[in-house]
Amino acid sequence: MADLVIPNGYLQNALGHLVPVAQIREQDLLRDEVVRTLAHDAKLLSEALREFKERAMRDVEDLVTVAAEKYGAKVGGDKGNLSLVSFDGKYKVQRSMAAVITFTEELQAAKALIEACIEAWSDGADNRLKTLVMRAFKPNTKGELNTKAVLGLLRLEMKGFDGEVDVEWAAAMEALRDSIQTSGTTAYVNVYERVGVSDKYRHIALDLAAVG
Incomplete structure (x- = not known):
């Protein structure tokens, strides 16, 4: 199911209804902006942490492999x-x-x-x-x-x-x-x-x- 295209001048509420921005309280708009900005930044940080963990695990494992190859050992399990x-x-x-x-x-x-x-x-x-x-x-x-x-x-x-x-x-x-x-x-x-x-x-x- 395709995402709903929200027309200019409207916001979608929690029930899925389109509401004209002009009818939304200023405090609600401010809260919406803060939450969306923080959520966006949090998703970026989460993705960065995921990539860091993957890279860290890979780099450490590569180091182990290099050490094992130096002594002709096989690392498994x-x-x-x-x-x-x-x-x-x-x-x-x-x-x-x-x-x-x-x-x-x-x-x-x-x-x-x-x-x-x-x-x-x-x-x-x-x-x-x-x-x-x-x-x-x-x-x-x-x-x-x-x-x-x-x-x-x-x-x-x-x-x-x-x-x-x-x-x-x-x-x-x-x-x-x-x-x-x-x-x-x-x-x-x-x-x-x-x-x-x-x-x-x-x-x-x-x-x-x-x-x-």
Whole structure:
């Protein structure tokens, strides 16, 4: 379907209706101009970041290939984490490969077992611990679980009065482990600049939230 051609002197509103510019409030026109300008610039920056990431990954991989060819080695399989430093030590580039973790339907079984444990401990369990444990299963606004929080439960050792690991908790953790599924890897490129002549490096922010 072809885009609607908007005639001169009109703007299209959110419902798809054409509205004469003369009938639109000045404040609405000003807001429209600001939002459109920022959105346009944001799209350009997003595309530039995408191109930078592709080039950075390609350049790093080319460097690895050159090094491998020098020693007659063949590099294959998963790309690993690398840390590259400029000759003068001023800049550092890190390539990181992180596993993409998802959970199968067995996570629901793990959650039910954990809830049963907390219910059984209700008389003596610390309310803060209950909140910490169950918060791991609370999805964010996008309906996604906090993977780090869920995996963090595996580090908790719940022991009974006899000092042994609680049997029900152990079963819950087994179900949790069985629910973990690796669905691929995500590549990250981070660039750092050395702070003065120290051994510390400052991250060069490439995301809006981190820019001061």
